[in-house]
Amino acid sequence: MSKKKKEKVNHLVGIYDDDEKLLHAVEVIRQRGIKIADVFTPFPIHGLEHALGYKDSRLPDVAFIFGTLGTITALAIQIGTYTIDWQVNVGGKSSLPLPSFIPVTFELTVLFAALGMVGTYLIANKIGPGVQPEVVDPRQTDDKFVVIVKAKDEAYNQKVKQAYNDTGAETVREQILTDTEEE
Amino acid sequence: MYDSPLRQLLVTGNKSYAQVTEDICRPIHSKPSKEWLGAFLLSASILGIGGIGILNTLVNGIGAWGLNKTVGWAFDITNFVFWIGIGHAGTLISAILLLFRQKWRTGVNRAAEAMTIFAVLCAALFPGLHMGRPWLAYWIFPLPNYHGPLWVNFNSPLLWDVFAISTYFTVSLVFWYTGLIPDFATVRDRIKGKFAKSVYTALSFGWVGSAKNWQRFEAVSLILAGLSTPLVLSVHTIVSFDFATSVIPGWHTTIFPPYFVAGAIFSGFGMVLTLMIITRKVLNLEDYITIGHIEAMCKVLIATGMMVGIAYTTEFFIAWYSGSIYERYAFINRAFGPYWWAYWIMFSCNVFSPQVFWIRKLRRNPWFVFVISIFVNIGMWFERFVIIVTSLHRDYLVSSWRMYTPSITEWAIMIGVFGLFFTLFLLFTRFFPVVAIAEVKSIMKTSSDTYRKDAQVEIFHGTPAGVPAYRSPDSNLQ
Numbered sequence: 001m002s003k004k005k006k007e008k009v010n011h012l013v014g015i016y017d018d019d020e021k022l023l024h025a026v027e028v029i030r031q032r033g034i035k036i037a038d039v040f041t042p043f044p045i046h047g048l049e050h051a052l053g054y055k056d057s058r059l060p061d062v063a064f065i066f067g068t069l070g071t072i073t074a075l076a077i078q079i080g081t082y083t084i085d086w087q088v089n090v091g092g093k094s095s096l097p098l099p100s101f102i103p104v105t106f107e108l109t110v111l112f113a114a115l116g117m118v119g120t121y122l123i124a125n126k127i128g129p130g131v132q133p134e135v136v137d138p139r140q141t142d143d144k145f146v147v148i149v150k151a152k153d154e155a156y157n158q159k160v161k162q163a164y165n166d167t168g169a170e171t172v173r174e175q176i177l178t179d180t181e182e183e
Numbered sequence: 184m185y186d187s188p189l190r191q192l193l194v195t196g197n198k199s200y201a202q203v204t205e206d207i208c209r210p211i212h213s214k215p216s217k218e219w220l221g222a223f224l225l226s227a228s229i230l231g232i233g234g235i236g237i238l239n240t241l242v243n244g245i246g247a248w249g250l251n252k253t254v255g256w257a258f259d260i261t262n263f264v265f266w267i268g269i270g271h272a273g274t275l276i277s278a279i280l281l282l283f284r285q286k287w288r289t290g291v292n293r294a295a296e297a298m299t300i301f302a303v304l305c306a307a308l309f310p311g312l313h314m315g316r317p318w319l320a321y322w323i324f325p326l327p328n329y330h331g332p333l334w335v336n337f338n339s340p341l342l343w344d345v346f347a348i349s350t351y352f353t354v355s356l357v358f359w360y361t362g363l364i365p366d367f368a369t370v371r372d373r374i375k376g377k378f379a380k381s382v383y384t385a386l387s388f389g390w391v392g393s394a395k396n397w398q399r400f401e402a403v404s405l406i407l408a409g410l411s412t413p414l415v416l417s418v419h420t421i422v423s424f425d426f427a428t429s430v431i432p433g434w435h436t437t438i439f440p441p442y443f444v445a446g447a448i449f450s451g452f453g454m455v456l457t458l459m460i461i462t463r464k465v466l467n468l469e470d471y472i473t474i475g476h477i478e479a480m481c482k483v484l485i486a487t488g489m490m491v492g493i494a495y496t497t498e499f500f501i502a503w504y505s506g507s508i509y510e511r512y513a514f515i516n517r518a519f520g521p522y523w524w525a526y527w528i529m530f531s532c533n534v535f536s537p538q539v540f541w542i543r544k545l546r547r548n549p550w551f552v553f554v555i556s557i558f559v560n561i562g563m564w565f566e567r568f569v570i571i572v573t574s575l576h577r578d579y580l581v582s583s584w585r586m587y588t589p590s591i592t593e594w595a596i597m598i599g600v601f602g603l604f605f606t607l608f609l610l611f612t613r614f615f616p617v618v619a620i621a622e623v624k625s626i627m628k629t630s631s632d633t634y635r636k637d638a639q640v641e642i643f644h645g646t647p648a649g650v651p652a653y654r655s656p657d658s659n660l661q
Contacts, residue, residue, distance in 0.1 A: 019628070042200065042369065043621040044397040052394055057402035063410070081325055081334035090338070103343035103421055107350040110414050114354045114407060118361060121403045122388070125396045127364065131389025138372040141365070141392055143200035 009179045010151040011037060013136055014164035015144050015171040019045045022145035025167035026051045029147065032163050037148045037180055040140040059117055059124075066116025067109045074108035075101065134178055144170075148177060193287055194631035196470035200624050203471075207618045208370055210466050215613060218465065223613075226605035233599010236592045237312065245315045247592040254575045254587040259313040260425075261567040262597055265450070266306035266604075267348065267422055268443075268563060271415055272451025273299025274355055277362075278411035281404065286630055287479050289622040290472045293366075294462060295455050296359040297615070301607040302454070303352045305600045310344075312596070340424035347421040354414060358407045364390045365400070366616040419447040426570065433513035433574030436501070442494035446566060449487035449533065452480050453559030460553045462612060471618045474547050481537075481546035484559065488537035491566070495530060509579070517573045521586060525569050532562025 016022045023045060029036060036052060078101045082088075087095040122128045140146045149160050151174065164172045198206070215223075239247050250257055273295040280288035311317045323345045325335045335342050367387035374380055390396065423443035426434035456477065463472040502514035518526045536558040540546040577584045589597075611617070 039394040040392050041394065041397060042204075042392060043365075043624040044401050045394075045625075048394050049398040054395065054398055057399050059399055059402040060406050063406045077325055078337050081332075082337045086331055086334055088336070093338070097338055100338045103340075103417070103424075104337060104346045106413075106417060107343075107346040110410050111350040111353060114357055114410050117403060117406060118357050121361070121399055125390075125399055127388040127390055127396070129385065129388060133368070133371075133384070133387070133389040133391050135372060135391060141369040141372045141390075142204045 006178045008176050011148045011175055011177045012151050012160045013173050013175050014147045014169040017170045021168050028167050029163045034160055037150045040146040042141050062120045063113045063117040067113030070109040070112025074105040192632050197632055203624055207616050207620050223609045226602050229602025230599055230606050232595050233602055236595030236599055239592045240312055249588045249590040251585050253583050253585040256571050257587050258589050258593040259309045261571050263306050263309035264567040265564050266302045268447035268450040269454045270299040270302035271447035272455045274411050274415040278408040281408040286626050287476055289626055290476050293619040294617050297611045299355050301604050305604050340428050343421045347418045351418045364388050365621045369620050416444055419443045431574055432509040445487050445490035450563035452483045453556045456480055456556035460549045477552055478546050481540040484537045485540045492534035522573045525565050529562050529565040529569050532558045
């Protein structure tokens with residue numbers, strides 16, 4: 001991730017009023033060789049990530065790794081304190097009571113997996129306390145579906161606007177927005 | 184895409200996406216009603232009574248309670264288990280029903296999860312106070328110390344409980360908040376007023392709803408649901424270990440884990456119904472929390488109510504069949520001893536009262552359901568009281584048999600915690616989106632009468648037989 005502040009550049013914005021229209025529009029726009037910078041929707045739309053060609057999220061793998069870390073931590077704490085550091089002889093019972101370790105191990109596995117995954121999720125999505133949002137249109141969290149494309153030369157811009165209009169966009173406009181393109 | 188004509192309608196009133204936002208955000212935008220203010224002041228005052236009880240306990244110690252040498256656990260642990268049980272429905276609705284793709288959860292999951300979090304907070308208060316010296320509560324964690332170091336006992340179910348409940352609270356909170364972020368963003372983008380906007384901007388974490396965000400959101404929701412499902416089952420299992428691993432007749436039974444989990448779901452749904460029937464009416468959310476939702480929850484009540492019924496009966500049978508005279512005595516004493524009235528309140532509220540829901544008309548009548556849900560709450564409170572107090576009050580030595588009478592302080596704490604719960608819930612209904620806005624919008628295409636004019640509405644909506652299915656007025660009749 002680059003540390004330098006992202007520049008603001010001109011974008012072409014197409015606003016749709018229905019999720020199925022948007023899904024169709026995304027497919028058409030990409031077929032015409034236009035690179036979509038981002039899509040904003042008020043709720044998750046099934047199939048949108050495939051239409052945009054996104055790879056599957058790796059967050060489940062993150063959860064698994066953190067969960068494993070939790071399992072190891074739990075066993076290390078329990079064996080470290082109860083078996084190695086200070087054994088307590090209670091009626092000759094084992095100082096390595098593995099069945100008794102199951103509940104705490106399970107709980108810490110779940111705790112680590114959940115917190116680790118959600119932490120990664122916040123970082124990956126670049127959201128968190130104090131983050132100022134750049135809202136393209138305030139209705140994008142209500143009932144509008146917004147597509148943005150980074151503007152280039154005039155001919156390209158016309159092509160994009162044409163694609164928006166062909167797919168039934170309600171509003172087409174230009175707007176200065178932060179450049180999200182990765183170099 | 185194939186759409187079953189029998190698919191249930193979960194959102195009614197012919198709503199557009201914008202109307203969904205408008206309806207759910209309305210309480211946040213408008214001034215509090217007189218009823219809300221009245222209810223809030225009442226709850227806060229009741230909470231104040233609890234505060235006095237807690238203060239008295241902290242200053243004078245556990246001696247302020249009605250416990251004695253024989254009955255060492257009573258109101259404190261009864262209330263603890265009661266509230267933990269209440270806290271099970273939220274995660275059950277949002278996690279298990281998500282895994283089972285039960286779309287009706289979208290109408291009620293937000294409020295149920297809020298209820299879970301508040302209930303677990305209320306529950307956590309009791310073991311804290313019951314320690315006697317809550318300022319040393321950090322001793323329950325395995326922290327390095329200057330006593331050897333002496334570590335906590337990992338063989339003890341009481342310690343497992345510490346981990347189970349703190350994990351459950353944390354994960355439920357994270358699950359709830361992850362779902363709230365997009366909805367806070369919705370409120371942020373429409374609310375007027377500089378201060379309110381800055382508060383909701385902070386709460387929404389800068390969410391903008393890009394496609395990538397939503398893709399990760401869905402992945403996180405699914406995995407959190409997968410993690411929460413065994414978690415929610417483990418929590419009450421471990422709570423039941425507090426009793427089951429002891430050698431007290433009446434507690435020492437292997438049936439406890441499933442029996443406690445079923446009871447927790449039962450009591451949790453009882454409380455969800457109590458709260459939702461009022462909330463949907465007061466906040467005008469009847470189009471999102473429909474009669475169909477209430478009916479679905481009533482069905483859960485019948486199922487889990489019968490599970491606890493089977494557990495009560497099995498316990499009794501095994502007490503006789505085991506041949507253990509102490510076990511047999513504990514159960515006969517439970518049903519016919521000095522606390523017989525508590526046992527029969529428990530039995531009739533939990534096993535008999537939900538049976539009325541076999542009748543369709545009754546489970547689709549919100550006010551009738553409300554009354555039964557109160558019975559369920561009472562019954563489940565008594566279940567914990569019966570298990571704890573009747574098993575303890577007559578121990579092995581007849582000379583130490585005692586009765587238990589709660590002190591005024593204990594009553595004050597018990598009532599005050601209800602005040603805490605309702606205060607938190609009222610604040611939630613005022614400042615938070617009570618229904619998951621984004622989730623409801625995502626099921627609109629398949630489950631709302633706006634888009635499913637052809638659906639046979641009667642399946643979920645109750646048109647009497649023989650009457651043509653309801654069609655919304657502006658639908659095109661072919």
